[in-house]
Amino acid sequence: MTRGRLGLSGWFWLGVATLYFLVPLAATAEFSLKEVDGYGFSSYRFILDDPQFRETLWQSFQLSLLTVGISLAIFVPAVYWVNLRYPGIRRVVEFLSVLPFVVPPIVLIVGLLYIYKASWLPEWVLGNPRYLVPGYVVLSFPFMYRSLDAAFRSIDVHTLTEAAQSLGAGWTTTLRRVILPNIRAGALSGAFLTLALVMGEFTMANIALFNTFPVYINYVGQTQSNPAAALTIISFGITWLAMVGILLLGRRPGRGAIQVGGAR
Amino acid sequence: MPLAFAFISTLGTVGLVTRWLDSIGLNLYDRGFSLFSFTGLCVVYLYFQIPLMVLVIAPAIDGLRAEWREAAANLGASSLEYWRRVGGPILLPSILGGMILLFGGSFAAYATAYALTSGHITFVPLQIGELIGGNVLSDPHQGYALALGMIVVIAIAMTIYFLLDRRASRWRRGA
Numbered sequence: 001m002t003r004g005r006l007g008l009s010g011w012f013w014l015g016v017a018t019l020y021f022l023v024p025l026a027a028t029a030e031f032s033l034k035e036v037d038g039y040g041f042s043s044y045r046f047i048l049d050d051p052q053f054r055e056t057l058w059q060s061f062q063l064s065l066l067t068v069g070i071s072l073a074i075f076v077p078a079v080y081w082v083n084l085r086y087p088g089i090r091r092v093v094e095f096l097s098v099l100p101f102v103v104p105p106i107v108l109i110v111g112l113l114y115i116y117k118a119s120w121l122p123e124w125v126l127g128n129p130r131y132l133v134p135g136y137v138v139l140s141f142p143f144m145y146r147s148l149d150a151a152f153r154s155i156d157v158h159t160l161t162e163a164a165q166s167l168g169a170g171w172t173t174t175l176r177r178v179i180l181p182n183i184r185a186g187a188l189s190g191a192f193l194t195l196a197l198v199m200g201e202f203t204m205a206n207i208a209l210f211n212t213f214p215v216y217i218n219y220v221g222q223t224q225s226n227p228a229a230a231l232t233i234i235s236f237g238i239t240w241l242a243m244v245g246i247l248l249l250g251r252r253p254g255r256g257a258i259q260v261g262g263a264r
Numbered sequence: 265m266p267l268a269f270a271f272i273s274t275l276g277t278v279g280l281v282t283r284w285l286d287s288i289g290l291n292l293y294d295r296g297f298s299l300f301s302f303t304g305l306c307v308v309y310l311y312f313q314i315p316l317m318v319l320v321i322a323p324a325i326d327g328l329r330a331e332w333r334e335a336a337a338n339l340g341a342s343s344l345e346y347w348r349r350v351g352g353p354i355l356l357p358s359i360l361g362g363m364i365l366l367f368g369g370s371f372a373a374y375a376t377a378y379a380l381t382s383g384h385i386t387f388v389p390l391q392i393g394e395l396i397g398g399n400v401l402s403d404p405h406q407g408y409a410l411a412l413g414m415i416v417v418i419a420i421a422m423t424i425y426f427l428l429d430r431r432a433s434r435w436r437r438g439a
Contacts, residue, residue, distance in 0.1 A: 017314075024270040024311065027280035031273035102422055103415065104372030106389040110396055110411045202265045202375035207393055214265045218379055221269050229273045232266040 025236070032229035043230035052216055053231075059129060060213035064198040067136040068191045071144050074137070076187060079148040080179055083157045097145040100138050105203040108135055113208065129210040136198050143193040151186020189246045196242040200235070268379035271308045275299045300380055308376055313366045320365060324358035324432060357432035364425045368418055388414055 006014070033039045047053050082093055100108070112135045116126060125131055160182065164174040180187070202214035217235060221228040274281050275292070276299050282292055298304050328351060336346040374389040381390075388410055395407035 021311070023281060024267075024274040027274035028270040030280055098422075102368055102418055104374070104389060104418065106372065106374050106392050107411045107414050110392060110407060113396065114408065200265065202378070203389070203393075206375075206378070207396055214375070217265050217269070218375075221265075221272075221379055222382070225272070228269045232269040232273075235266045236270075 028229045028232050031226060032233050034226055034229075043226045044234075046224075046227045047220075047230050047234065050227075052211075056211055056213045056216035059211065060199050063129060063133060063136065063212065064195045066130065066133050067140055067198050068194050070133065071137050071140045071194055072187060072191065075141070075144045075148055075190075076180070076183070077175065079145065079152055080157070080175065083149075083152045084161060093145070097142045101142040105139065105201070106207070108138065109204040109207045112204075129205075129212065132204055132208060132210060132212075135204050136194075136201065139201070139204075140190075140194040140197060143197065144190040147186045147190030147193065148183065149186075151183035155182045185249050188249050192242045192246045192249075196239050199238060199242075265375045265379055267308060267311060268376045271299060271304075271311070272380075275304070275307065305377060305380060308380065309370050309373065313369060316369065317362050317366060320362040321355075321358055324355055328354065357428040361425050361428040361432060364421045364428070368421050371414070371417065371421075 032043050033041070035042050078093075082090055116131065121131075157179070160178050161174055164178040169178065200214055201212070202218065205212040205215050206218070213235070217228070217231055220231050271279075273279055276282065277293060279299075285292055299307070332350055332354075333346055336350050341349065372389060374393065377387050377390055378393070381387075392407045392410045392414075395403050395410070
């Protein structure tokens with residue numbers, strides 16, 4: 001079997017695919033630069049001058065940070081514990097981690113709203129966009145779990161934990177000073193994925209009537225078409241920055257990472 | 265969400281590709297195409313579904329061993345016969361599994377449909393949104409019922425996916 005050679009039809013299909021994936025980006029860029037006559041940056045200026053742009057972006061960013069924080073605080077110890085003590089329930093946790101990925105977000109928010117309605121939570125909690133965060137933590141579970149689990153599998157959890165404990169470290173010290181530096185890359189990539197997820201989450205925010213960044217993008221899209229294209233380019237830029245962050249972190253091993261047990 | 269607007273700039277009524285095709289004498293919208301129709305949505309969904317399918321199928325194609333092809337050739341099979349009798353059946357569970365995953369993704373998609381159709385075509389997720397949200401027509405209980413219906417459909421799809429995945433993983437072992 002010949003390998004590594006692309007025939008004529010191979011190149012043709014590669015070209016078609018490339019066009020299909022690049023043309024919409026090029027068209028958006030063209031559209032965003034368009035003015036009444038000629039080209040210019042007026043759409044970008046319009047967006048950047050719109051106070052709502054900054055407000056909603058900041059709003060979504062705060063929600064992202066909160067989600068990342070809570071999600072790390074829950075899942076780092078949880079995945080650590082699964083790897084250390086209960087490898088038997090890994091399959092169960094893995095199954096659970098798929099659920100938020102396959103259950104439609106619209107169903108999640110319907111359930112969440114119902115729980116909130118039935119609960120004793122006061123009005124001011126329901127009026128605060130932060131009440132979306134529990135839902136976002138659930139959505140982040142698959143991404144967080146996968147990144148963290150890959151990181152935990154690549155280190156020797158048992159040896160590290162025993163070494164830390166025989167030197168007199170308690171559980172919190174072990175987790176903070178021994179485990180965390182070793183899974184740093186995994187935790188950060190989970191954090192970046194969660195950040196991108198929350199920054200782009202539309203369904204839940206729209207149903208719960210909160211003005212987050214994606215809801216604002218939709219609003220601009222329904223009202224002004226050229227600024228919407230500029231906003232699209234800006235939001236792609238944000239996503240790409242998050243992706244580049246992951247790639248860079250993935251390439252560079254954590255600075256404090258320790259290799260235990262020789263060749264592997 | 266941004267994807268919807270990227271496609272409006274491309275294939276919308278004044279999109280780049282629409283204008284370009286018009287200038288060479290092919291007016292898409294006169295010929296019945298609309299980005300804001302069912303067909304239009306399919307074109308947009310494909311944009312995020314194709315990469316997903318590639319990710320799902322790639323390990324299976326990697327798992328096809330060169331030896332199988334050589335063995336088939338030794339027994340006198342042509343390339344077409346190899347794909348029909350050996351490669352195809354081995355890949356089939358993975359392909360079907362990928363199809364079910366994509367089905368789930370399109371079934372649940374809300375943001376893109378919301379941005380493009382603004383309610384002209386009714387999809388289950390949009391319908392639930394209408395019923396639950398602060399709409400005049402709101403009838404939350406009907407919304408809950410539709411949401412449960414979605415869960416049932418997804419549960420059936422996922423069961424089929426897991427069964428197919430188990431079958432497909434038989435050939436993946438040690439590859």
